[in-house]
Amino acid sequence: MHIEISPQDGVPIYRQIANQVKYLIASGRLKTNEELPPIRVLAEQLLITPNTVVKAYHELQSEGLVYKRRGAGTFVADTKSPLARREQKRILIGRADALLSEAKQLGFTFDEVLEMVRSRQSALDKTAGKEQSDARPRG
Amino acid sequence: MHIEISPQDGVPIYRQIANQVKYLIASGRLKTNEELPPIRVLAEQLLITPNTVVKAYHELQSEGLVYKRRGAGTFVADTKSPLARREQKRILIGRADALLSEAKQLGFTFDEVLEMVRSRQSALDKTAGKEQSDARPRG
DNA sequence: TAAATTGTATCACAATACGGATACAATAGT
């Protein structure tokens, strides 16, 4: 599994790892029940402390994206399972609420927020076009 | 200007202040060019250090909500002005991008995100109904 | 059962965030 980190990019290393794993799962490059690199292995590969990988994997677990079995390893959870799905939705709801309440405080209407979200989606689609054509699950 | 803070509510004091001022502005209770309490005054009123108020006012300034004039005071900016509006939009775009990229990483479709945003807006409308009926700008 | 492999827990250190005390600088108002 290929992961790249850039120390002091502002975003913590453990979060960089978690985000990239999330992307690998969502894009289908990591399939359900597939094993992630053991904590020590990934730590050695990235030249960081195992603790940081622990934190990354823990975050993924708390979001229902992976499960861990002592002595066996860390594996991709069934992200389509109701439980995992519910947990993921809970996280997104937090982001949506942040956006909406901030917008309200700044005096934006709901329609303006909707329009902005649509516009950003188009923007992100375009800039991510190259990788995405290759990143979509092919099953 | 009435502001209430609750220390160690998890959210930092300076942010509590900034948020409440934002709300007062968005709701029309603070009008364009109206003066905010001087830093020292608000600090004494809230029994906190002036530094914390400085930080709150600075955040508001960076979002284009207030402007400061040394020796004169801190005033509500024209939040409808293109410059302020653009700055505010820049902040909301950040939140929207966070929501969209997180959703994509978790394998949600854009339509699901839209549906969620609509649903959360309804929820927030209901829970905030009482205050909002009185807080909407009446001009 | 024994050894190897895996995740877990604990302690330690550096950097950052938050809040506080004090001194400084620019402007307003007289």
Place this chain on the structure above:
DNA sequence: ACTATTGTATCCGTATTGTGATACAATTTA
């Protein structure tokens, strides 16, 4: 010009966060 008022800058102590080093515990595998 002088004084009062306002925002600004600097230094400090504490708490939290991010990362690292090391020892521990459970499970797998032979």
